[in-house]
Each structure stands twice: as structure tokens, then as C-alpha cells.
Amino acid sequence: MAAEALAPAKINLFLHVGPPTADGYHPLCSLMVFANLGDRVGLTETGGFTLRGPHAAALAGEGDNLVLRAARALLAQAGGLHAMPGLILEKRLPVAAGLGGGSSDAGAALRLLREAWSLDMADAALEAVAASLGADGAACLWGRPVLAEGRGERLSAAPGLPAIDAVLVNPGVAVSTPAVYRGLDGSGAFSDVTPPPMPEAFESVEELAGWLRLTRNDLEPPALALAPAVGDVLATLADEPETLIARMSGSGATCFALCAGDYEAETLAERIEAMRPDWWVERCRLGGPWA
Known part of the structure; x- marks a missing residue:
């Protein structure tokens, strides 16, 4: 190549x-x-x-x-x-x-x-x-x-970010972005899109996760209605002790869990893989850019 x-x-x-x-x-x-x-x-x-x-x-x-x-x-x-x-x-x-x-x-x-x-x-x-x-x-x-x-x-x-160790999980279902937006339009559950107040930098991933709890992914409810498997992923991640916060990305179906460090992310990924070998599970570091 x-x-x-x-x-x-x-x-x-x-x-x-x-x-x-x-x-x-x-x-x-x-x-x-x-x-x-x-x-x-x-x-x-x-x-x-x-x-x-x-x-x-x-x-x-x-x-x-x-x-x-x-x-x-x-x-x-x-x-x-x-x-x-x-x-x-x-x-x-x-x-x-x-x-x-x-x-x-x-x-x-x-x-x-x-x-x-x-x-x-x-x-x-x-x-x-x-x-x-x-x-x-x-x-x-x-x-x-x-x-x-x-x-x-x-x-x-973006604000300054700490090292973010995470686990990505996809239940193996494709979710149509247009269908998710149609579901959102039908619900009328729209947000104010003014950027929320945020610090110049987050000192730790725990601080970042706490701040993210004040925010949301507005496409999550309509995606869950279309693909209940997304809800299974979120519930599974939320139940694990290594998860600081679990959320869906974009219009789905991939979800992420933020963890306190690399060890916690590796432990969580291995456990999810053992529990659900049919799911796509990847441990990663979030931030960027990457070479």
C-alpha cells in the first residue's frame, strides 16, 4: 500500500x-x-x-x-x-x-x-x-x-480533556439516521442548542462524566424505540461498576462507557465480551487526533 x-x-x-x-x-x-x-x-x-x-x-x-x-x-x-x-x-x-x-x-x-x-x-x-x-x-x-x-x-x-479510557459496544443492529430523526420529529422532544456552560478544561474523567450527566443525546429515545437492543446495551453498561457514564453515540446503535482508567476499561470490555459474545466490543482511548 x-x-x-x-x-x-x-x-x-x-x-x-x-x-x-x-x-x-x-x-x-x-x-x-x-x-x-x-x-x-x-x-x-x-x-x-x-x-x-x-x-x-x-x-x-x-x-x-x-x-x-x-x-x-x-x-x-x-x-x-x-x-x-x-x-x-x-x-x-x-x-x-x-x-x-x-x-x-x-x-x-x-x-x-x-x-x-x-x-x-x-x-x-x-x-x-x-x-x-x-x-x-x-x-x-x-x-x-x-x-x-x-x-x-x-x-x-473543545475544552481541555483528560485521558479518556472507554469501551464501545454495538449490539449488531444497523439504525437508520433518517428514521431516528423522524422519530424525534414525531415526539417534538427538541433541545435548546445553545452550547451548555463548560469549563476551559476538565481535570479528570470523573469530572467530565459528572458534567456529561447534565447533558444528553436527544436521538437516544427515538433510537431505542426503533432498536430496543440499544437499550439492552445501555442497561448492561450502566450496571457495571467500571462505568462512570453510559450513552449512545450519534443516531446509534453504538454506545460508549467512560471509565476511570485503562485497567477499568479493559476489565469492563472483557466482561461484556464474555457476557455477550454476539456484540461488537472495543476498548479504546478517546480524544484525538491520532496518527
């Missing part, structure tokens, strides 16, 4: 969603962090597109994906002076999982191609291309902790 990059999993530590505007989009406010695990995107000299990895089957037959769309968008920006490269997507994250996988894959492809083509393109211009590919695109391009507002394209620096 000529070059490759991590496309890190995105985690919404909180996600507040407002009522839809006239154009049908929902304003939001979310504190996003990134895991030191995710998909891998690579460039090759052999041409074509290769899809592989443990979750590749869920994307097989799509005919198009955000990696290819990102490459085409950047190729258009480059004025057609370059040839479409060979691309490899190693799909390690579950699909339709609330982890921003597609947007992160696109971001990795954009970073790789800008470097491979030696494009004289400013970060802001590359970010605009990423944003055109989806609401999470701009945030997932860099994989840095951010506070996202608007449709997700207005980014500001």
Missing part, C-alpha cells in the same frame, strides 16, 4: 438537537471526540477500489461510498490534473453505527490525496470539500475534539 491513514471512530459525548428549520435540517450542538481505532483508508498504485475488512460485507454492492465521492470531489477541485488513484477501504467499524464511519473514511481519503497530489490547498478549502459530503464531514476530516454547531459544520475548540 503506497500510503494509508486511520479514519477514527467519532463519538458524540453529548448531542442536543433543535427543531427542523425551513429547509428541513436540524440545528445541533455536540461535543465530538475521536477514538484511537477505526477504519483504514489507503492509496495503491494498482488502481480500482478495494473493500475489505470484518464489516466490508455491509457495504458490498453499494456501488458508491463516501471514499469514492471524496476522491471525485477533490479531483474536481484539482482541475482534472490528476488521475483517480487506487483506493482501499478496510472497514473495521460497524456500518450505520453512529460512529461517523463514512465521514471519517472520506476525511482520511481527502488528507491522503492532498498529500499524494501535492495540492496547494489550504486547510479551510479542504474542510469545505469535507463539509459538502455530510454534516460530520468537517469534524471528521481532522479527528480533533470539537464543539460542533449549526448542521455540524460550525466548529470550535
